Amino acid sequence: MTAGLWQHWVLPGIWITVQLTLYSAALAAVVAFGVGMARTHRSRAVRFFAAAYTEIFRGTSALVLMFWLFFVLPPLAGWQLVPMWAAVLALGLSYGAYGAEIVRGALNAVAPAQREAGIALSLTPWQRMRLVLLPQAVPEMIPPFCNLLVELLKGTALVSLLGVGDVSFAAYLVRLATQDSAGIYTVTLVIYFVLAFGLTRGMKALERRTKANLGVSVK
Amino acid sequence: MNWDWSAVWDFMPRFGDGVLTTLKVLALGSLISFSLGLVWALAFRAPTRFVRWPVNLITEFIRTTPLLVQLFFLFFVLPEWGVKFSALTTGILAIGLHYSTYTAQVYRAGIDAVPKGQWEAATALSLPAHRTWLAVILPQAVRRIAPALGNYVISMLKDTPLLAGISVLEMLQQSRLAGASTFQYTEPLTVVGVAFILIAYPASLFVRALERRLVR
Numbered sequence: 279m280t281a282g283l284w285q286h287w288v289l290p291g292i293w294i295t296v297q298l299t300l301y302s303a304a305l306a307a308v309v310a311f312g313v314g315m316a317r318t319h320r321s322r323a324v325r326f327f328a329a330a331y332t333e334i335f336r337g338t339s340a341l342v343l344m345f346w347l348f349f350v351l352p353p354l355a356g357w358q359l360v361p362m363w364a365a366v367l368a369l370g371l372s373y374g375a376y377g378a379e380i381v382r383g384a385l386n387a388v389a390p391a392q393r394e395a396g397i398a399l400s401l402t403p404w405q406r407m408r409l410v411l412l413p414q415a416v417p418e419m420i421p422p423f424c425n426l427l428v429e430l431l432k433g434t435a436l437v438s439l440l441g442v443g444d445v446s447f448a449a450y451l452v453r454l455a456t457q458d459s460a461g462i463y464t465v466t467l468v469i470y471f472v473l474a475f476g477l478t479r480g481m482k483a484l485e486r487r488t489k490a491n492l493g494v495s496v497k
Numbered sequence: 498m499n500w501d502w503s504a505v506w507d508f509m510p511r512f513g514d515g516v517l518t519t520l521k522v523l524a525l526g527s528l529i530s531f532s533l534g535l536v537w538a539l540a541f542r543a544p545t546r547f548v549r550w551p552v553n554l555i556t557e558f559i560r561t562t563p564l565l566v567q568l569f570f571l572f573f574v575l576p577e578w579g580v581k582f583s584a585l586t587t588g589i590l591a592i593g594l595h596y597s598t599y600t601a602q603v604y605r606a607g608i609d610a611v612p613k614g615q616w617e618a619a620t621a622l623s624l625p626a627h628r629t630w631l632a633v634i635l636p637q638a639v640r641r642i643a644p645a646l647g648n649y650v651i652s653m654l655k656d657t658p659l660l661a662g663i664s665v666l667e668m669l670q671q672s673r674l675a676g677a678s679t680f681q682y683t684e685p686l687t688v689v690g691v692a693f694i695l696i697a698y699p700a701s702l703f704v705r706a707l708e709r710r711l712v713r
Binding site: 333334336337338339340341342343345346349350353354428431432433434435436438439446449450453459460463464466467470471474475 | 662
Protein backbone atom coordinates (compact mmCIF):
# COMPACT_ATOMS: atom_id res chain seq x y z
CA MET A 279 0.00 0.00 0.00
CA THR A 280 1.41 3.40 -0.93
CA ALA A 281 1.84 6.23 1.57
CA GLY A 282 -0.77 8.34 -0.25
CA LEU A 283 -3.58 5.85 0.32
CA TRP A 284 -2.59 5.55 3.94
CA GLN A 285 -2.58 9.32 4.49
CA HIS A 286 -5.69 10.21 2.53
CA TRP A 287 -8.04 7.39 3.45
CA VAL A 288 -6.90 5.09 6.21
CA LEU A 289 -5.68 7.61 8.81
CA PRO A 290 -8.74 9.90 8.48
CA GLY A 291 -10.83 6.70 8.55
CA ILE A 292 -9.33 5.69 11.90
CA TRP A 293 -10.09 9.16 13.25
CA ILE A 294 -13.74 8.93 12.08
CA THR A 295 -14.05 5.49 13.72
CA VAL A 296 -12.68 6.90 17.00
CA GLN A 297 -15.06 9.88 16.85
CA LEU A 298 -18.05 7.64 16.06
CA THR A 299 -17.18 5.42 19.01
CA LEU A 300 -16.88 8.37 21.40
CA TYR A 301 -20.10 10.12 20.28
CA SER A 302 -22.22 6.99 20.25
CA ALA A 303 -20.75 5.85 23.57
CA ALA A 304 -21.70 9.22 25.09
CA LEU A 305 -25.26 8.96 23.76
CA ALA A 306 -25.47 5.30 24.80
CA ALA A 307 -24.33 6.21 28.34
CA VAL A 308 -27.06 8.87 28.64
CA VAL A 309 -29.70 6.43 27.37
CA ALA A 310 -28.37 3.59 29.55
CA PHE A 311 -28.47 5.60 32.78
CA GLY A 312 -31.79 7.27 31.92
CA VAL A 313 -33.61 4.08 30.96
CA GLY A 314 -31.80 1.89 33.51
CA MET A 315 -32.76 4.16 36.42
CA ALA A 316 -36.30 4.48 35.04
CA ARG A 317 -36.59 0.68 35.25
CA THR A 318 -36.21 0.89 39.05
CA HIS A 319 -38.73 3.77 39.36
CA ARG A 320 -41.68 3.57 41.75
CA SER A 321 -44.27 4.33 39.10
CA ARG A 322 -45.50 1.36 37.07
CA ALA A 323 -46.03 3.47 33.95
CA VAL A 324 -42.42 4.71 33.95
CA ARG A 325 -41.15 1.15 34.43
CA PHE A 326 -43.38 -0.09 31.60
CA PHE A 327 -42.15 2.49 29.09
CA ALA A 328 -38.53 1.92 30.05
CA ALA A 329 -38.98 -1.84 29.63
CA ALA A 330 -40.72 -1.33 26.27
CA TYR A 331 -37.81 0.83 25.12
CA THR A 332 -35.23 -1.83 25.97
CA GLU A 333 -37.22 -4.64 24.34
CA ILE A 334 -37.81 -2.69 21.12
CA PHE A 335 -34.27 -1.42 20.68
CA ARG A 336 -32.66 -4.69 21.70
CA GLY A 337 -35.07 -6.61 19.49
CA THR A 338 -34.18 -5.00 16.20
CA SER A 339 -30.89 -5.06 14.38
CA ALA A 340 -28.65 -1.97 14.68
CA LEU A 341 -28.10 -1.98 10.93
CA VAL A 342 -31.84 -2.07 10.16
CA LEU A 343 -32.35 0.76 12.65
CA MET A 344 -29.59 2.75 10.95
CA PHE A 345 -31.16 2.27 7.51
CA TRP A 346 -34.55 3.17 8.93
CA LEU A 347 -33.26 6.42 10.44
CA PHE A 348 -31.48 7.26 7.21
CA PHE A 349 -34.13 6.34 4.60
CA VAL A 350 -37.52 6.34 6.37
CA LEU A 351 -37.26 9.19 8.84
CA PRO A 352 -36.53 11.93 6.26
CA PRO A 353 -39.80 11.61 4.29
CA LEU A 354 -41.81 11.10 7.50
CA ALA A 355 -40.24 13.93 9.48
CA GLY A 356 -39.43 16.26 6.62
CA TRP A 357 -35.76 16.60 7.46
CA GLN A 358 -32.69 14.59 6.68
CA LEU A 359 -29.95 13.39 9.01
CA VAL A 360 -26.32 13.58 7.91
CA PRO A 361 -25.22 9.90 7.58
CA MET A 362 -22.74 10.35 10.43
CA TRP A 363 -25.48 11.47 12.84
CA ALA A 364 -27.96 8.84 11.67
CA ALA A 365 -25.22 6.36 12.54
CA VAL A 366 -24.46 7.88 15.96
CA LEU A 367 -28.18 7.96 16.76
CA ALA A 368 -28.73 4.33 15.72
CA LEU A 369 -25.67 3.04 17.59
CA GLY A 370 -26.33 5.17 20.70
CA LEU A 371 -30.01 4.20 20.92
CA SER A 372 -29.48 0.47 20.43
CA TYR A 373 -26.34 0.02 22.55
CA GLY A 374 -27.95 2.29 25.15
CA ALA A 375 -30.72 -0.28 25.45
CA TYR A 376 -28.15 -3.00 26.24
CA GLY A 377 -26.45 -0.60 28.69
CA ALA A 378 -29.78 0.02 30.44
CA GLU A 379 -29.89 -3.66 31.42
CA ILE A 380 -26.40 -3.34 32.91
CA VAL A 381 -27.40 -0.25 34.91
CA ARG A 382 -30.57 -1.94 36.15
CA GLY A 383 -28.68 -5.09 37.13
CA ALA A 384 -26.03 -3.15 39.04
CA LEU A 385 -28.63 -1.01 40.86
CA ASN A 386 -30.53 -4.15 41.89
CA ALA A 387 -27.29 -5.69 43.12
CA VAL A 388 -26.73 -2.97 45.73
CA ALA A 389 -27.58 -4.42 49.14
CA PRO A 390 -31.25 -3.66 50.04
CA ALA A 391 -30.11 -2.40 53.46
CA GLN A 392 -28.39 0.52 51.74
CA ARG A 393 -31.68 1.61 50.22
CA GLU A 394 -33.44 1.20 53.58
CA ALA A 395 -30.73 3.22 55.33
CA GLY A 396 -31.32 5.99 52.80
CA ILE A 397 -35.04 5.90 53.58
CA ALA A 398 -34.32 5.93 57.33
CA LEU A 399 -32.23 9.06 56.86
CA SER A 400 -35.24 10.52 54.98
CA LEU A 401 -33.26 11.18 51.83
CA THR A 402 -35.41 11.95 48.79
CA PRO A 403 -35.48 9.21 46.10
CA TRP A 404 -33.18 11.29 43.89
CA GLN A 405 -30.70 11.90 46.75
CA ARG A 406 -30.77 8.19 47.52
CA MET A 407 -29.99 7.38 43.89
CA ARG A 408 -27.24 10.00 43.60
CA LEU A 409 -25.55 9.68 47.00
CA VAL A 410 -26.08 6.06 48.00
CA LEU A 411 -26.98 3.74 45.12
CA LEU A 412 -25.05 5.04 42.12
CA PRO A 413 -21.65 5.40 43.84
CA GLN A 414 -21.84 1.73 44.81
CA ALA A 415 -23.37 0.49 41.56
CA VAL A 416 -21.09 2.29 39.08
CA PRO A 417 -17.90 0.29 39.79
CA GLU A 418 -19.92 -2.91 39.26
CA MET A 419 -21.06 -1.65 35.87
CA ILE A 420 -17.60 -1.03 34.48
CA PRO A 421 -16.57 -4.56 33.40
CA PRO A 422 -19.83 -5.22 31.49
CA PHE A 423 -19.68 -1.69 30.05
CA CYS A 424 -16.19 -2.50 28.81
CA ASN A 425 -17.53 -5.48 26.83
CA LEU A 426 -20.34 -3.33 25.50
CA LEU A 427 -17.88 -0.64 24.43
CA VAL A 428 -15.91 -3.19 22.41
CA GLU A 429 -19.20 -4.31 20.81
CA LEU A 430 -19.96 -0.67 20.04
CA LEU A 431 -16.54 -0.17 18.45
CA LYS A 432 -17.26 -3.19 16.25
CA GLY A 433 -20.70 -1.79 15.50
CA THR A 434 -19.23 1.41 14.08
CA ALA A 435 -18.09 -0.63 11.05
CA LEU A 436 -21.77 -0.69 9.98
CA VAL A 437 -21.61 2.99 9.04
CA SER A 438 -19.42 2.12 6.05
CA LEU A 439 -22.60 0.70 4.45
CA LEU A 440 -24.11 4.23 4.61
CA GLY A 441 -20.98 5.60 2.95
CA VAL A 442 -19.50 7.24 6.04
CA GLY A 443 -15.72 7.32 5.60
CA ASP A 444 -14.68 5.27 8.64
CA VAL A 445 -11.81 2.84 8.57
CA SER A 446 -13.94 0.01 7.09
CA PHE A 447 -15.00 2.29 4.25
CA ALA A 448 -11.36 3.32 3.75
CA ALA A 449 -10.49 -0.38 3.46
CA TYR A 450 -13.11 -0.74 0.75
CA LEU A 451 -11.67 2.21 -1.21
CA VAL A 452 -8.11 0.97 -0.83
CA ARG A 453 -9.18 -2.46 -2.05
CA LEU A 454 -10.70 -0.91 -5.17
CA ALA A 455 -7.52 1.10 -5.77
CA THR A 456 -4.92 -1.62 -5.14
CA GLN A 457 -6.85 -4.89 -5.68
CA ASP A 458 -4.97 -6.21 -2.64
CA SER A 459 -7.86 -7.51 -0.51
CA ALA A 460 -5.88 -9.70 1.87
CA GLY A 461 -3.43 -6.95 2.79
CA ILE A 462 -5.83 -4.10 3.44
CA TYR A 463 -8.44 -6.19 5.26
CA THR A 464 -5.80 -7.76 7.49
CA VAL A 465 -4.48 -4.28 8.35
CA THR A 466 -8.04 -3.09 9.06
CA LEU A 467 -8.77 -6.00 11.39
CA VAL A 468 -5.52 -5.33 13.25
CA ILE A 469 -6.48 -1.65 13.61
CA TYR A 470 -9.78 -2.63 15.24
CA PHE A 471 -7.98 -5.11 17.48
CA VAL A 472 -5.54 -2.43 18.65
CA LEU A 473 -8.35 0.08 19.28
CA ALA A 474 -10.29 -2.52 21.28
CA PHE A 475 -7.17 -3.36 23.26
CA GLY A 476 -6.73 0.32 24.13
CA LEU A 477 -10.37 0.52 25.24
CA THR A 478 -10.12 -2.52 27.53
CA ARG A 479 -6.90 -1.19 29.11
CA GLY A 480 -8.52 2.21 29.73
CA MET A 481 -11.63 0.64 31.27
CA LYS A 482 -9.50 -1.59 33.51
CA ALA A 483 -7.71 1.50 34.87
CA LEU A 484 -11.06 3.22 35.41
CA GLU A 485 -12.38 0.17 37.28
CA ARG A 486 -9.33 0.14 39.54
CA ARG A 487 -9.76 3.83 40.36
CA THR A 488 -13.49 3.76 41.06
CA LYS A 489 -13.17 0.63 43.19
CA ALA A 490 -10.26 2.13 45.11
CA ASN A 491 -12.65 4.95 46.11
CA LEU A 492 -14.86 2.30 47.68
CA GLY A 493 -11.89 0.62 49.37
CA VAL A 494 -11.94 -2.50 47.16
CA SER A 495 -8.81 -3.58 45.31
CA VAL A 496 -8.88 -5.10 41.83
CA LYS A 497 -6.37 -7.79 40.93
CA MET B 498 -45.43 11.28 2.94
CA ASN B 499 -48.15 8.80 3.80
CA TRP B 500 -48.04 5.17 4.69
CA ASP B 501 -49.01 3.07 1.66
CA TRP B 502 -50.47 -0.36 2.44
CA SER B 503 -50.31 -1.47 -1.18
CA ALA B 504 -46.51 -1.06 -1.04
CA VAL B 505 -46.55 -3.38 1.98
CA TRP B 506 -48.53 -6.05 0.05
CA ASP B 507 -46.27 -5.66 -2.98
CA PHE B 508 -43.28 -6.28 -0.74
CA MET B 509 -44.67 -9.47 0.80
CA PRO B 510 -43.37 -12.05 -1.75
CA ARG B 511 -39.83 -10.64 -1.52
CA PHE B 512 -40.17 -10.40 2.25
CA GLY B 513 -41.12 -14.10 2.44
CA ASP B 514 -37.98 -15.05 0.50
CA GLY B 515 -35.91 -12.79 2.75
CA VAL B 516 -37.27 -14.38 5.92
CA LEU B 517 -36.46 -17.84 4.58
CA THR B 518 -32.89 -16.82 3.73
CA THR B 519 -32.44 -15.16 7.13
CA LEU B 520 -33.65 -18.29 8.91
CA LYS B 521 -31.42 -20.49 6.75
CA VAL B 522 -28.38 -18.36 7.61
CA LEU B 523 -29.38 -18.49 11.27
CA ALA B 524 -29.80 -22.28 11.33
CA LEU B 525 -26.56 -23.10 9.51
CA GLY B 526 -24.63 -20.30 11.26
CA SER B 527 -25.74 -21.65 14.66
CA LEU B 528 -24.74 -25.16 13.67
CA ILE B 529 -21.22 -24.00 12.71
CA SER B 530 -20.80 -21.78 15.77
CA PHE B 531 -22.01 -24.49 18.18
CA SER B 532 -19.66 -27.15 16.80
CA LEU B 533 -16.62 -24.93 16.14
CA GLY B 534 -17.10 -23.28 19.54
CA LEU B 535 -16.81 -26.68 21.21
CA VAL B 536 -13.58 -27.33 19.30
CA TRP B 537 -12.15 -24.00 20.56
CA ALA B 538 -13.30 -24.74 24.10
CA LEU B 539 -11.58 -28.14 24.11
CA ALA B 540 -8.44 -26.53 22.65
CA PHE B 541 -8.46 -24.02 25.57
CA ARG B 542 -7.88 -27.03 27.82
CA ALA B 543 -5.16 -28.62 25.69
CA PRO B 544 -2.26 -30.01 27.74
CA THR B 545 0.36 -27.88 25.97
CA ARG B 546 0.45 -24.11 25.91
CA PHE B 547 1.67 -24.24 22.29
CA VAL B 548 -1.95 -25.06 21.47
CA ARG B 549 -3.65 -23.00 24.19
CA TRP B 550 -1.77 -19.79 23.51
CA PRO B 551 -2.42 -19.44 19.74
CA VAL B 552 -6.04 -20.57 20.13
CA ASN B 553 -6.61 -17.89 22.78
CA LEU B 554 -5.07 -15.23 20.57
CA ILE B 555 -7.02 -16.27 17.44
CA THR B 556 -10.39 -16.39 19.20
CA GLU B 557 -9.70 -13.11 21.01
CA PHE B 558 -8.81 -11.49 17.69
CA ILE B 559 -11.95 -12.75 15.94
CA ARG B 560 -14.12 -11.71 18.87
CA THR B 561 -12.87 -8.12 19.11
CA THR B 562 -12.93 -7.26 15.40
CA PRO B 563 -16.08 -6.38 13.44
CA LEU B 564 -18.08 -9.11 11.75
CA LEU B 565 -18.66 -6.81 8.77
CA VAL B 566 -14.92 -6.50 8.05
CA GLN B 567 -14.47 -10.25 8.51
CA LEU B 568 -17.31 -10.76 6.05
CA PHE B 569 -15.56 -8.58 3.46
CA PHE B 570 -12.26 -10.28 4.21
CA LEU B 571 -13.71 -13.72 3.44
CA PHE B 572 -15.78 -12.47 0.50
CA PHE B 573 -12.88 -10.77 -1.29
CA VAL B 574 -9.87 -12.79 -0.12
CA LEU B 575 -11.06 -16.40 -0.41
CA PRO B 576 -11.49 -16.14 -4.22
CA GLU B 577 -7.93 -14.76 -4.44
CA TRP B 578 -6.77 -17.89 -2.66
CA GLY B 579 -8.67 -19.98 -5.19
CA VAL B 580 -11.57 -20.87 -2.86
CA LYS B 581 -14.85 -19.89 -4.51
CA PHE B 582 -18.05 -19.81 -2.45
CA SER B 583 -21.37 -18.11 -3.12
CA ALA B 584 -22.13 -14.93 -1.14
CA LEU B 585 -24.63 -16.92 0.94
CA THR B 586 -22.09 -19.61 1.88
CA THR B 587 -19.45 -16.99 2.66
CA GLY B 588 -21.94 -15.18 4.88
CA ILE B 589 -22.89 -18.34 6.76
CA LEU B 590 -19.20 -19.21 7.28
CA ALA B 591 -18.40 -15.69 8.52
CA ILE B 592 -21.29 -15.63 11.01
CA GLY B 593 -20.53 -19.16 12.19
CA LEU B 594 -16.84 -18.42 12.66
CA HIS B 595 -17.45 -15.08 14.41
CA TYR B 596 -20.00 -16.48 16.86
CA SER B 597 -17.98 -19.65 17.50
CA THR B 598 -15.57 -17.45 19.50
CA TYR B 599 -18.49 -16.38 21.70
CA THR B 600 -19.92 -19.86 22.12
CA ALA B 601 -16.40 -21.08 22.98
CA GLN B 602 -16.45 -18.82 26.06
CA VAL B 603 -19.86 -20.18 26.97
CA TYR B 604 -18.65 -23.78 26.71
CA ARG B 605 -15.53 -22.89 28.69
CA ALA B 606 -17.62 -21.46 31.53
CA GLY B 607 -19.98 -24.43 31.40
CA ILE B 608 -17.13 -26.97 31.54
CA ASP B 609 -15.39 -25.07 34.35
CA ALA B 610 -18.62 -25.12 36.35
CA VAL B 611 -18.77 -28.94 36.45
CA PRO B 612 -17.65 -29.89 39.98
CA LYS B 613 -14.11 -31.23 40.31
CA GLY B 614 -15.40 -34.39 41.99
CA GLN B 615 -16.99 -35.42 38.69
CA TRP B 616 -13.57 -35.44 37.01
CA GLU B 617 -12.11 -37.36 39.91
CA ALA B 618 -14.96 -39.88 39.80
CA ALA B 619 -14.33 -40.43 36.09
CA THR B 620 -10.62 -40.96 36.81
CA ALA B 621 -11.45 -43.35 39.67
CA LEU B 622 -13.63 -45.41 37.33
CA SER B 623 -10.72 -45.25 34.85
CA LEU B 624 -13.01 -44.04 32.07
CA PRO B 625 -11.17 -43.28 28.83
CA ALA B 626 -10.96 -39.56 27.89
CA HIS B 627 -13.76 -39.63 25.31
CA ARG B 628 -16.11 -41.38 27.73
CA THR B 629 -15.26 -38.86 30.45
CA TRP B 630 -16.23 -36.02 28.12
CA LEU B 631 -19.27 -37.56 26.43
CA ALA B 632 -20.82 -39.38 29.37
CA VAL B 633 -19.84 -37.27 32.38
CA ILE B 634 -18.72 -33.70 31.67
CA LEU B 635 -20.61 -32.48 28.60
CA PRO B 636 -24.11 -33.67 29.63
CA GLN B 637 -23.76 -31.67 32.84
CA ALA B 638 -22.24 -28.66 31.11
CA VAL B 639 -24.87 -28.45 28.35
CA ARG B 640 -27.68 -27.96 30.85
CA ARG B 641 -26.06 -24.82 32.21
CA ILE B 642 -25.07 -23.33 28.89
CA ALA B 643 -28.24 -23.84 26.82
CA PRO B 644 -29.73 -20.42 27.77
CA ALA B 645 -26.47 -18.58 27.04
CA LEU B 646 -26.24 -20.28 23.64
CA GLY B 647 -29.84 -19.24 23.00
CA ASN B 648 -28.94 -15.61 23.64
CA TYR B 649 -26.16 -15.83 21.06
CA VAL B 650 -28.59 -17.26 18.51
CA ILE B 651 -30.71 -14.13 19.02
CA SER B 652 -27.61 -11.93 18.60
CA MET B 653 -26.79 -13.85 15.42
CA LEU B 654 -30.30 -13.17 14.13
CA LYS B 655 -29.71 -9.44 14.63
CA ASP B 656 -26.40 -9.64 12.77
CA THR B 657 -27.81 -11.39 9.68
CA PRO B 658 -28.60 -8.00 7.99
CA LEU B 659 -24.84 -7.46 7.65
CA LEU B 660 -24.96 -10.07 4.91
CA ALA B 661 -26.78 -7.47 2.82
CA GLY B 662 -23.31 -5.87 2.55
CA ILE B 663 -22.22 -8.73 0.28
CA SER B 664 -25.68 -8.79 -1.39
CA VAL B 665 -27.09 -11.94 0.19
CA LEU B 666 -30.87 -11.76 -0.34
CA GLU B 667 -31.85 -11.79 3.33
CA MET B 668 -34.59 -9.54 4.79
CA LEU B 669 -32.70 -6.23 4.68
CA GLN B 670 -31.32 -6.75 1.19
CA GLN B 671 -34.82 -7.67 -0.06
CA SER B 672 -36.18 -4.41 1.38
CA ARG B 673 -33.37 -2.43 -0.26
CA LEU B 674 -34.13 -4.04 -3.61
CA ALA B 675 -37.84 -3.38 -3.19
CA GLY B 676 -37.06 0.25 -2.32
CA ALA B 677 -34.74 0.62 -5.28
CA SER B 678 -37.36 -0.64 -7.75
CA THR B 679 -40.38 1.30 -6.41
CA PHE B 680 -38.67 4.29 -4.74
CA GLN B 681 -40.63 3.49 -1.60
CA TYR B 682 -38.20 2.59 1.17
CA THR B 683 -40.51 3.48 4.05
CA GLU B 684 -42.81 0.46 3.98
CA PRO B 685 -40.31 -2.35 3.23
CA LEU B 686 -37.77 -1.11 5.79
CA THR B 687 -40.41 -0.68 8.46
CA VAL B 688 -41.82 -4.16 7.78
CA VAL B 689 -38.33 -5.62 8.21
CA GLY B 690 -37.66 -3.66 11.42
CA VAL B 691 -40.97 -4.83 12.91
CA ALA B 692 -40.28 -8.40 11.77
CA PHE B 693 -37.04 -8.43 13.77
CA ILE B 694 -38.85 -7.33 16.93
CA LEU B 695 -41.62 -9.90 16.33
CA ILE B 696 -39.06 -12.71 16.02
CA ALA B 697 -36.54 -11.56 18.64
CA TYR B 698 -38.92 -10.69 21.48
CA PRO B 699 -40.72 -14.07 21.77
CA ALA B 700 -37.32 -15.75 21.30
CA SER B 701 -35.87 -13.83 24.23
CA LEU B 702 -38.92 -14.70 26.37
CA PHE B 703 -38.32 -18.35 25.47
CA VAL B 704 -34.64 -18.14 26.45
CA ARG B 705 -35.55 -16.52 29.77
CA ALA B 706 -38.04 -19.32 30.50
CA LEU B 707 -35.36 -21.86 29.62
CA GLU B 708 -32.99 -20.10 32.00
CA ARG B 709 -35.48 -20.35 34.86
CA ARG B 710 -35.99 -24.06 34.22
CA LEU B 711 -32.42 -25.20 33.64
CA VAL B 712 -30.24 -22.92 35.75
CA ARG B 713 -30.94 -22.93 39.45
